[in-house]
Amino acid sequence: MSLAHGILGFLNYGEMSGYDLAKAFDSSVKFFWHAQNSQIYKTLATLEKDGFVTHRTITQLDRPNKKLYSITLKGKEELNAWLKATDFGFEANKNPFLMKLFFSSGLDVEEVITRLNNFKSEFETFLTVLGGGVAGSITEYSQNISDCSPMYWQMTADFGAMYAKMCIDWAESCINKLQEVTK
Amino acid sequence: MSLAHGILGFLNYGEMSGYDLAKAFDSSVKFFWHAQNSQIYKTLATLEKDGFVTHRTITQLDRPNKKLYSITLKGKEELNAWLKATDFGFEANKNPFLMKLFFSSGLDVEEVITRLNNFKSEFETFLTVLGGGVAGSITEYSQNISDCSPMYWQMTADFGAMYAKMCIDWAESCINKLQEVTK
DNA sequence: AGGCTCATGTAACCGGTTACATGATTAT
DNA sequence: ATAATCATGTAACCGGTTACATGAGCCT
Numbered sequence: 001m002s003l004a005h006g007i008l009g010f011l012n013y014g015e016m017s018g019y020d021l022a023k024a025f026d027s028s029v030k031f032f033w034h035a036q037n038s039q040i041y042k043t044l045a046t047l048e049k050d051g052f053v054t055h056r057t058i059t060q061l062d063r064p065n066k067k068l069y070s071i072t073l074k075g076k077e078e079l080n081a082w083l084k085a086t087d088f089g090f091e092a093n094k095n096p097f098l099m100k101l102f103f104s105s106g107l108d109v110e111e112v113i114t115r116l117n118n119f120k121s122e123f124e125t126f127l128t129v130l131g132g133g134v135a136g137s138i139t140e141y142s143q144n145i146s147d148c149s150p151m152y153w154q155m156t157a158d159f160g161a162m163y164a165k166m167c168i169d170w171a172e173s174c175i176n177k178l179q180e181v182t183k
Numbered sequence: 184m185s186l187a188h189g190i191l192g193f194l195n196y197g198e199m200s201g202y203d204l205a206k207a208f209d210s211s212v213k214f215f216w217h218a219q220n221s222q223i224y225k226t227l228a229t230l231e232k233d234g235f236v237t238h239r240t241i242t243q244l245d246r247p248n249k250k251l252y253s254i255t256l257k258g259k260e261e262l263n264a265w266l267k268a269t270d271f272g273f274e275a276n277k278n279p280f281l282m283k284l285f286f287s288s289g290l291d292v293e294e295v296i297t298r299l300n301n302f303k304s305e306f307e308t309f310l311t312v313l314g315g316g317v318a319g320s321i322t323e324y325s326q327n328i329s330d331c332s333p334m335y336w337q338m339t340a341d342f343g344a345m346y347a348k349m350c351i352d353w354a355e356s357c358i359n360k361l362q363e364v365t366k
Numbered sequence: 367a368g369g370c371t372c373a374t375g376t377a378a379c380c381g382g383t384t385a386c387a388t389g390a391t392t393a394t
Numbered sequence: 395a396t397a398a399t400c401a402t403g404t405a406a407c408c409g410g411t412t413a414c415a416t417g418a419g420c421c422t
Contacts, residue, residue, distance in 0.1 A: 002279060003409075009286035019373050029285055032278035039410060041375055062419065064373040083290055086301065087279060095215035096185060096270060098339045102212055103192035105332040107266055112335075118269065148364070149288040152295075155357050156281045166349040174338050181331070186381075202401050222382060224403055245391065247401040 003035055003043050008079040011071040018044055027137040031160050044069055052078055113178050120171040123164040130160050186218055186226050191262040194254040201227055210320040214343050227252055235261055296361050303354035306347040313343050
């Protein structure tokens with residue numbers, strides 16, 4: 001249960017609907033924790049069943065009704081236990097791109113170079129997105145926050161930027177090596 | 184099906200048992216694609232059912248009997264199709280450490296610093312493992328290989344090293360920021 | 367007219383994890 | 395003695411993905 005903790009983390013800032021949560025995930029943690037809306041609704045249901053959240057229904061005239069979820073005391077305890085628990089940074093990394101590269105000897109070198117170029121430009125795009133959308137979200141949400149949350153948000157964004165730059169550098173060095181092979 | 188493709192990739196080098204595959208995963212791709220032996224055996228069964236691999240049983244006197252799996256023509260086609268298919272580098276990243284950091288405003292700053300230090304030293308350990316075990320595996324396996332596979336293996340190892348260094352740098356910069364806050 | 371935003375979900379599936387189970391041989 | 399190596403799996407579970415389903419209001 002890890003999306004569950006993310007949801008508790010967001011609800012700890014205040015009431016939110018499933019739709020709000022989907023947007024929040026999308027505009028902030030998406031790049032290190034993507035969540036489908038279907039999964040969010042499902043997880044909210046189990047969180048409620050387990051007593052970590054409750055909801056009240058808001059009837060709206062011009063829009064569909066919505067359910068605003070809030071975190072319970074039990075939920076806050078769970079969130080805190082999770083935050084305090086030690087865990088490992090280097091766990092369970094699955095990188096399909098590296099997996100494929102590892103076995104790429106059967107491909108033409110040109111094909112691998114193309115793949116690496118695509119990889120590189122993906123991260124270049126990501127860097128511009130991060131500089132725009134995510135940075136914007138952080139300043140936007142920061143206005144309603146009195147604690148040091150924005151600092152931690154910024155750290156995760158910094159991680160994203162450093163990771164992207166590292167990937168770009170790595171892809172370039174790989175491309176250079178492969179171009180020497182073809183000579 | 185992604186472990187399946189990794190298994191096909193390994194079997195493309197030659198016959199292997201489930202046990203061999205588990206060792207191969209462990210000594211090479213583990214850091215970007217961890218695989219449990221239970222999952223390997225299960226996946227081998229479905230791969231065989233689908234006609235991508237076959238096996239022959241080797242009866243051994245001093246050791247348990249074993250099943251040596253080999254890739255079929257259909258399996259090679261599948262492997263090749265997978266290798267040629269375009270995919271995305273920045274997909275489906277789940278980073279529990281960043282997730283927790285994102286919501287860490289409820290923790291004492293000292294606790295977060297400790298967490299970051301743990302994170303950092305994990306990657307320092309990883310760097311030494313990579314310099315030892317993985318580098319050793321690459322040179323070891325390279326002897327039986329005539330194509331350019333070892334170059335690609337090295338590229339994935341390089342990625343691991345660059346990633347680890349990036350993580351260490353990032354963690355240090357975070358720790359510095361947090362130490363200024365406590366002053 | 368067409369697409370986006372708001373808003374909620376269900377159903378089937380699947381890849382992967384955790385825990386369990388067995389047992390001989392070999393090296394320290 | 396004890397632990398590691400070799401060797402194979404099963405069963406239950408669970409988190410997450412894909413695809414599907416609905417529908418009003420608003421903006422261009």
